[in-house]
Amino acid sequence: MRGRMEQLEKLKRIAQGKDELEEALNRALDIIEACDDIESIGKARISVLGKKGIIARVFKKIKDAPEDERPILGQFGNLLKRVAEEELDLKEKWLKAALQEKKLSEMAIDVTLPGRGRSLGRRHILSITISEITSIFISLGYRVVYGPEVELDYYNFEALNTPAYHPARSLQDTFYLKRKDPIKDSREDVLLRTHTSPVQVRVMESTKPPLYVISPGKAYRRDEIDATHSAVFHQVEGFAVDRHISMGDLKGTLEAFAKKLFGEERKVRFRPHFFPFTEPSAEVDVSCFACDTAGCSLCKGVGWLEIMGCGMIDPNVFSYVGYDPEEYQGFAFGMGVERIAMMKHGIDDMRLFYENDVRFLRQFHI
Numbered sequence: 289m290r291g292r293m294e295q296l297e298k299l300k301r302i303a304q305g306k307d308e309l310e311e312a313l314n315r316a317l318d319i320i321e322a323c324d325d326i327e328s329i330g331k332a333r334i335s336v337l338g339k340k341g342i343i344a345r346v347f348k349k350i351k352d353a354p355e356d357e358r359p360i361l362g363q364f365g366n367l368l369k370r371v372a373e374e375e376l377d378l379k380e381k382w383l384k385a386a387l388q389e390k391k392l393s394e395m396a397i398d399v400t401l402p403g404r405g406r407s408l409g410r411r412h413i414l415s416i417t418i419s420e421i422t423s424i425f426i427s428l429g430y431r432v433v434y435g436p437e438v439e440l441d442y443y444n445f446e447a448l449n450t451p452a453y454h455p456a457r458s459l460q461d462t463f464y465l466k467r468k469d470p471i472k473d474s475r476e477d478v479l480l481r482t483h484t485s486p487v488q489v490r491v492m493e494s495t496k497p498p499l500y501v502i503s504p505g506k507a508y509r510r511d512e513i514d515a516t517h518s519a520v521f522h523q524v525e526g527f528a529v530d531r532h533i534s535m536g537d538l539k540g541t542l543e544a545f546a547k548k549l550f551g552e553e554r555k556v557r558f559r560p561h562f563f564p565f566t567e568p569s570a571e572v573d574v575s576c577f578a579c580d581t582a583g584c585s586l587c588k589g590v591g592w593l594e595i596m597g598c599g600m601i602d603p604n605v606f607s608y609v610g611y612d613p614e615e616y617q618g619f620a621f622g623m624g625v626e627r628i629a630m631m632k633h634g635i636d637d638m639r640l641f642y643e644n645d646v647r648f649l650r651q652f653h654i
């Protein structure tokens with residue numbers, strides 16, 4: 289087949305000087321040229337190649353035309369038909385390809401768009417606080433030991449110098465799982481530990497000094513839940529048992545700890561207090577972050593914030609685990625993790641720790 293341009297030139301030559309043919313050719317070419325989608329191609333086929341179309345009208349003229357013009361009309365009609373068909377096919381193919389390309393480009397992934405964010409989980413602020421506390425003690429030579437949360441009365445109370453009749457042992461505060469006569473024999477009662485201190489007894493019972501142990505974990509009390517109380521809370525218990533341990537060792541250790549956790553500029557003080565399993569006992573305060581002992585609303589005018597309880601382990605406790613109090617001395621301390629985290633981060637409601645509100649939890653990513 290001859291080339292498109294050549295055929296077109298031939299058509300033009302045939303039509304030259306013949307107004308009707310020139311008009312037919314130009315109209316046909318204009319209609320094809322104007323096609324811009326698949327639908328218009330279909331319409332163009334009808335108006336150019338259809339029964340009443342431009343080419344059909346050319347053929348119609350043949351029978352009324354003078355004898356010598358008939359072959360020219362026939363030749364023109366046939367050639368225009370071939371050219372129009374070819375042009376329409378080509379145009380249709382081209383439009384289809386363009387449409388396909390458009391669809392593909394719409395489906396394509398734009399690699400320059402920012403990715404969909406995947407939010408990573410992070411550690412809970414209480415876990416972070418426990419890690420901070422324990423790692424300070426680990427750096428001081430302590431090792432971490434965990435104890436059971438379901439505990440025997442013996443470890444939770446009795447061996448910690450808190451026998452059944454002791455006033456410090458408030459029965460209504462404890463979740464009992466199995467209970468006998470609370471007055472006569474309570475050693476076998478099963479409960480949820482009310483503090484992490486039973487770990488002290490368990491470790492001392494099974495290990496000889498020297499001991500430098502830190503024990504974080506959950507504790508349970510039948511408290512109404514409010515801004516400063518929760519039925520489940522976290523403590524870190526610590527204790528040291530060795531020869532020649534004095535109150536000076538206790539003070540030095542806890543002062544170093546408090547300054548590491550809250551900042552070197554904090555002052556630390558010890559206030560005499562009472563705990564059944566230590567003697568003497570003390571509460572440890574750090575100078576208020578906001579007013580530095582001057583007194584403000586954060587420290588309720590006191591100038592100091594209490595961070596933990598501590599004391600020298602009562603020799604009676606040693607008698608439960610078979611240590612000789614003449615040979616060994618020790619100190620113990622315990623702190624509430626929630627309280628420490630609240631002070632350190634200015635959190636004023638304990639319930640925030642347990643509500644799992646991500647807006648709160650996301651603030652802490654240390």
Ligand SMILES: [Zn+2]
Pocket residue numbers: 576577578579580581582583584585586587588589591592
């Ligand atoms: Zn203050």
